[in-house]
Amino acid sequence: MQDKINEILKSSEDQLQEIEDAKQLQELRVQFLGKKGRFTEVLRSMGNVAPEERPLIGKLVNEAREKIQKAIEFHENRLSQIEKEIRLKIERVDVSVPGKKPEVGAVHPLSVTTQQLEDIFIAMGYSIAEGPEVELDEYNFELLNVPKDHTSRDAQDSFYINENVLLRPHTSPVQARTMLSQKPPIKIVCPGRVYRVDEVDATHSPVFHQLEGLVIDKGIHMGHLKGTLDEFVKKLYGENARTKLRPSFFPFTEPSAEVDVSCYVCDGKDDNCKVCKGTGWVEIMGCGMVNPKVLDGCGIDSTVYSGFAFGMGLDRITVSKYNISDLRTLFENDLRFLSQFLGG
Ligand code: DAH
DSSP states (O other): OHHHHHHHHHHHHHHHHHOOSHHHHHHHHHHHHSTTSHHHHHHHGGGGSOGGGHHHHHHHHHHHHHHHHHHHHHHHHHHHHHHHHHHHHHHOOOTTSOOOOOOOOOOOHHHHHHHHHHHHHHHTTOEEOOOOSEEEHHHHTGGGTOOTTOGGGOTTTSOEEETTEEEOSSSTHHHHHHHHHSOSSEEEEEEEEEEOOOOOBTTBOSEEEEEEEEEEETTOOHHHHHHHHHHHHHHHHOTTOOEEEEEEEETTEEEEEEEEEEOTTTTTOOTTOTTTTTSSEEEEEEEEEEOHHHHHHTTOOTTTOEEEEEEEEHHHHHHHHTTOSOTTHHHHOOHHHHGGGTTO
């Protein structure tokens, strides 16, 4: 019996030397100390042992089990130490390895301009309005007093989807939509994409962007329009910027004007200036007092209310602001071009 116990002990010691991981150790524990383990076998055969020897055998078995238990614990510690070392090695961070530089996105220059203009007008008490790019003839022309035979209705100018539906060639239909859905006082600006049949070149694109403005209230007059434009160009181009109105014609405004801003590059001091061509002035938008016919057509009593409107091209403002020589670069989404405006 004693031999058997010693043999089990010896066998456990031998096997423990070979153990490589926690799983094997667990198996070994079951094999020697488990319910159906090898000592259980020994204890079962106690019946064959003389009664006076039984306490001794029992004692030896317990001692052997304790020994094995201790040895298992020792190896448990050893293995967990090894595992820890391996983990530390794997998780080690080499702080001297050069880092990966993440690609940082930027706001598109057109969006920068749009947001800047929105901010200027929001600070002046305007709200932002929106309208669909696929527009009905009614809002785009009819309600804006553009008669059926007007040249701007020419199929060569606008992309028609069918007789009554087109891609809007300007943001002005948002004026009609706003007047029909809101009661005065109205004070909105609407930035958005517009479409016109045009050959693509350095200064033309069939898709471009405009910002429309509309103010309607009692007693609004041309002085308010001029004052608003002056304030706007000062915020956009600096305190020295001035505006000049030139008589013009738009069916939806009466009177109408073209707005020039004093040259933001040379301020009229350079006869060879590329931006103002030496004139000292740069055209930036169309404007006027909302035609009473438009007010009445949109359900606003023109004997009570009056208003002004303006519309400008955002692409041109962007191109001149960043000194971009080719409009197409704004639409091609070439990262080599766009990344120049990082942080812009
Ligand atoms: N819709 C005009 C265009 O696309 C621009 C414009 C002119 C808008 C005068 C207006 C305005 O609101 O009053 O050329």
